[in-house]
Amino acid sequence: EPEVTQTPSHQVTQMGQEVILRCVPISNHLYFYWYRQILGQKVEFLVSFYNNEISEKSEIFDDQFSVERPDGSNFTLKIRSTKLEDSAMYFCASSLGGYTEAFFGQGTRLTVV
Amino acid sequence: AQTVTQSQPEMSVQEAETVTLSCTYDTSESDYYLFWYKQPPSRQMILVIRQEAYKQQNATENRFSVNFQKAAKSFSLKISDSQLGDAAMYFCAYRRQDRDDKIIFGKGTRLHILP
Secondary structure, rough: OOOOEEEEEEEEOOOOOOHHHEEOOOOOEEEEEEEEEEOOOOOOEEEEEEEEEEEEEEEEEOOEEEEOOOOOOOOOEEEEOOHHHHHHEEEEEOOOOOOOOOOEEOOOOEEEE | OOEEOOOOOOEEEOOOOOEEEEEEEEOOOOOOEEEEEEOOOOOOOOEEEEEEOOOOOEEEEEEEEEEEEEOOOOOEEOOOOHHHHEEEEEEEEEOOOOOOOOOOOOOEEHHHHHO
């Protein structure tokens, strides 16, 4: 069964460093998303991406965040200068369209120290 | 703005018994989707069941079923014959029926299964 794959599963980084979280969406999907879940809290929307551009972003997704689909298969989330409060589980998701459910990857646990 | 509310932070149920998790939502849309996602300790998000708002019939997926009350904006999940593997965080979620709209999640209900 096709699945969304995220790497790495866990990343530890120093405050102020740049991190790139990687995702391989399901191959025929067209819509891509990043969500964040701070430990013990709810899952929050960060950004949606379609046709090589951002469709929507939340207020969390400020200038230190960026997304890219560099090669037609990977979908990346870059955090330019990490802060302690960026520590969270980051989920990538993809869907075929608005009339179908989104499938989530297994998440990347980001720890900023 | 759409919101999803889960008023039960934690619940417990005896193995083999039935449990119902509550969810209410607020929207001015008429066409939308509702979901229940399960998040086990591995923290992966697993879709349990989905309901299209235009369908009157409640969705069922093996031991999982929903009670969808559109007028009341209520969407509860019933788990029958609870199993130890059902222990997880359960998130109710909403998505507007649009091309690429985001999913909005509730805060979750942690379900404990008692052996």
